[in-house]
Amino acid sequence: MGVNKASVSDFKYHRPTVDATKTSGITIRPIETVAEMRAVEQLEKEVWGIPDLDVVPVTHLVATKAAGGVLLGAFDRDALAGFVYGFVGLEDGELAHHSHMLAVKPAYRNFNLGYKLKLAQRDAVLAQGIKLITWTFDPLQSLNAHFNFTKLGVISNRYLIDFYGAEASSFLHQSGTDRLWVKWVLTSERVIQRLNAEPPNPEDPAGKLLVEIPGNINAVQEESPERARDWRKRTQAAFTAAIDKGYTVLDFYRETRGDEKFGVYILGYQSNTQPGEVSQSITS
Numbered sequence: 001m002g003v004n005k006a007s008v009s010d011f012k013y014h015r016p017t018v019d020a021t022k023t024s025g026i027t028i029r030p031i032e033t034v035a036e037m038r039a040v041e042q043l044e045k046e047v048w049g050i051p052d053l054d055v056v057p058v059t060h061l062v063a064t065k066a067a068g069g070v071l072l073g074a075f076d077r078d079a080l081a082g083f084v085y086g087f088v089g090l091e092d093g094e095l096a097h098h099s100h101m102l103a104v105k106p107a108y109r110n111f112n113l114g115y116k117l118k119l120a121q122r123d124a125v126l127a128q129g130i131k132l133i134t135w136t137f138d139p140l141q142s143l144n145a146h147f148n149f150t151k152l153g154v155i156s157n158r159y160l161i162d163f164y165g166a167e168a169s170s171f172l173h174q175s176g177t178d179r180l181w182v183k184w185v186l187t188s189e190r191v192i193q194r195l196n197a198e199p200p201n202p203e204d205p206a207g208k209l210l211v212e213i214p215g216n217i218n219a220v221q222e223e224s225p226e227r228a229r230d231w232r233k234r235t236q237a238a239f240t241a242a243i244d245k246g247y248t249v250l251d252f253y254r255e256t257r258g259d260e261k262f263g264v265y266i267l268g269y270q271s272n273t274q275p276g277e278v279s280q281s282i283t284s
């Protein structure tokens, strides 16, 4: 557990799944009406298990959309199967789009619908002349790590401790609300390669750090909240120490060790930053 200097010789590349016919009748389009936005409210409650007070409401969706926000739905005939929502923001003083929510109804998951919503969001944001989308996710969630880094090609050099406070209401927040702030640099070589399902440029393993996470933190959480909190503590220490030293989270791989599934983040220096001194093992 924790972060170690990488000795990875063969970073495996994961090709996205082939499009499933199950979702071929689904249309992705802008959400326009208040009735459709009410369906978004309901989906928020279903997916995150949040109380009414934590739901991003119709009035807020209307206002941010009118001010340049992007709200897209995936519709199975008239029924909302998923949505993506974000608003205009600033990143280092430059115009960016901040993606606040992405959700797919459980019955529609793992058919590339989330991926297609992100592609549609990318198109909409590029059409506004904006080239960066940011968002946050819980780095202990291996599904989201795979989705964000492997399928989409994000990078991250910001770790936020208890971003939404220590006691947020979703079942996803039982070990605090630490988040990685990710950047999706829409026209970068990394992103274009991932979207074209091309293998990335060969990585030089020298100077890379690895941070391991469990294959299913939600199962760990259910079995032992204490162990889940321990994963949080150790990964928080690992990410913050590495990022403080100038490392960027560049990639994520799913691995197996016997019967056990786990995930590994790859941290390295981006080409425009200089390597510095890093201890052999930041946590263990």
Ligand SMILES: CC(C)(COP(=O)(O)OP(=O)(O)OC[C@H]1O[C@@H](n2cnc3c(N)ncnc32)[C@H](O)[C@@H]1OP(=O)(O)O)[C@@H](O)C(=O)NCCC(=O)NCCS
Residues within 6 Å of the ligand: 014, 015, 016, 017, 047, 101, 102, 103, 104, 105, 108, 109, 110, 111, 112, 113, 114, 115, 116, 135, 136, 137, 138, 142, 143, 144, 146, 147, 151, 215, 216, 254
């Ligand atoms: C995240 C979410 C939107 C993805 O939607 P989706 O339509 O299932 O997404 P996709 O089918 O495009 O991709 C899912 C990927 O996760 C992979 N996956 C599924 N379970 C996984 C796990 N436990 N660990 C790692 N990867 C996993 C799938 O294999 C698939 O990758 P592949 O296409 O390379 O095989 C959906 O799971 C969801 O609504 N989750 C709850 C809300 C949430 O977490 N929102 C995002 C916050 S950043």
